Amino acid sequence: MGILEKISEIEKEISRTQKNKATEYHLGLLKAKLAKYRAQLLEPSRSAGAKGEGFDVMKSGDARVALIGFPSVGKSTFLSLMTSTASEAASYEFTTLTCIPGVIEYKGANIQLLDLPGIIEGASQGKGRGRQVIAVARTADVVIMMLDATKGDVQRVLLEKELESVGIRLNVSKPNIYFKPKKGGGLSYNSTVPLTQCSEKLVQLILHEYKIFNAEVLFREDSTPDEFIDVIVGNRVYMNCVYVYNKIDQISMEEVDRLARRPHSVVISCGMKLNLDYLLERLWEYLALICIYTKKRGERPDFADGIIMRRGASVEHVCHAVHRTLASQFKYALVWGTSTKYSPQRVGLTHIMEHEDVIQIVKK
Ligand SMILES: Nc1nc2c(ncn2[C@@H]2O[C@H](COP(=O)(O)OP(=O)(O)OP(=O)(O)O)[C@@H](O)[C@H]2O)c(=O)[nH]1
Numbered sequence: 001m002g003i004l005e006k007i008s009e010i011e012k013e014i015s016r017t018q019k020n021k022a023t024e025y026h027l028g029l030l031k032a033k034l035a036k037y038r039a040q041l042l043e044p045s046r047s048a049g050a051k052g053e054g055f056d057v058m059k060s061g062d063a064r065v066a067l068i069g070f071p072s073v074g075k076s077t078f079l080s081l082m083t084s085t086a087s088e089a090a091s092y093e094f095t096t097l098t099c100i101p102g103v104i105e106y107k108g109a110n111i112q113l114l115d116l117p118g119i120i121e122g123a124s125q126g127k128g129r130g131r132q133v134i135a136v137a138r139t140a141d142v143v144i145m146m147l148d149a150t151k152g153d154v155q156r157v158l159l160e161k162e163l164e165s166v167g168i169r170l171n172v173s174k175p176n177i178y179f180k181p182k183k184g185g186g187l188s189y190n191s192t193v194p195l196t197q198c199s200e201k202l203v204q205l206i207l208h209e210y211k212i213f214n215a216e217v218l219f220r221e222d223s224t225p226d227e228f229i230d231v232i233v234g235n236r237v238y239m240n241c242v243y244v245y246n247k248i249d250q251i252s253m254e255e256v257d258r259l260a261r262r263p264h265s266v267v268i269s270c271g272m273k274l275n276l277d278y279l280l281e282r283l284w285e286y287l288a289l290i291c292i293y294t295k296k297r298g299e300r301p302d303f304a305d306g307i308i309m310r311r312g313a314s315v316e317h318v319c320h321a322v323h324r325t326l327a328s329q330f331k332y333a334l335v336w337g338t339s340t341k342y343s344p345q346r347v348g349l350t351h352i353m354e355h356e357d358v359i360q361i362v363k364k
């Protein structure tokens with residue numbers, strides 16, 4: 001039996017099996033098997049072209065956003081609208097065949113936007129350019145899943161399944177489970193919270209499926225068996241995804257309203273240039289970028305040339321961004337903005353910066 005057949009057998013069995021206390025271990029085991037076969041599918045294929053000519057685009061700018069979606073949902077139209085790059089758009093499917101990069105300039109940041117070929121059901125198993133597209137998506141900071149608002153929710157469900165099956169987890173954080181394989185000593189199993197979905201026996205069964213007999217496992221939250229499997233498989237990618245419903249010029253106001261209220265969703269029309277500014281605002285939040293302005297003593301802040309950083313960046317991060325050796329010469333900094341109680345306030349290296357703060361660094 002081929003891997004694909006094995007996968008579909010297991011999927012069938014999972015859907016046939018009723019979920020209850022008696023089948024809990026059986027289901028856990030099936031899920032572990034499923035994850036194992038899917039991992040095998042993802043191993044680099046020997047077939048020609050799998051490497052993906054035209055997909056090797058250099059990372060540039062402050063962040064990377066990938067456009068994922070079915071054919072003809074408007075990905076290329078969107079890229080051409082938001083960047084100075086033109087990507088061919090047409091009414092037929094699979095107009096785009098490679099990865100086309102453009103740059104969105106927003107709040108002083110350069111955001112690399114990648115237009116990609118449309119993907120379809122079965123993409124994760126190599127249909128169309130699915131594998132190459134998904135490989136690029138894994139390198140992005142945020143994925144825009146572009147959907148055709150006239151097509152209902154089918155596309156979203158299918159694409160989520162495709163990404164899920166190759167280990168991409170959307171809009172969830174990494175499970176808080178400590179896991180470390182050991183040379184000996186059996187299984188050391190602990191949890192800091194009561195567990196309602198996993199047990200020592202189930203954990204042991206799943207580990208045996210991966211031929212792991214000695215390990216340290218510490219649950220720090222009430223995780224599911226699937227989350228535990230994600231942790232032992234290890235190569236999962238946790239990324240933010242914005243669901244963008246395009247072509248709202250073609251649907252009723254009621255329908256627009258319904259889609260706009262869905263979590264992580266933004267409705268737009270590229271054709272009529274509707275709501276694009278709002279999408280940029282949301283994208284900025286999802287990318288968690290902030291802009292910091294530097295200032296020299298006795299001079300005005302340099303508002304023309306901000307430093308783009310990730311939310312949570314400290315004064316030390318800012319020092320590194322300005323100059324490699326600055327942190328070692330650091331005495332203190334003066335900060336003006338929302339991160340401080342007073343403006344200016346004298347702060348140390350660990351102070352956390354906020355969007356549009358101004359900083360003056362004083363050296364030893
Ligand atoms: N009505 C309407 N049509 C749109 C909108 N945006 C794009 N289109 C049309 O949708 C068709 C497909 O657009 P593309 O930009 O080529 O779509 P794509 O997702 O890049 O397609 P592939 O590269 O083939 O995967 C074109 O005919 C566009 O003019 C929109 O907001 N409203």
Ligand SMILES: [K+]
Binds near residue numbers: 071093095
């Ligand atoms: K198209």
Ligand SMILES: [Mg+2]
Binds near residue numbers: 075077088096116118
């Ligand atoms: Mg296209």
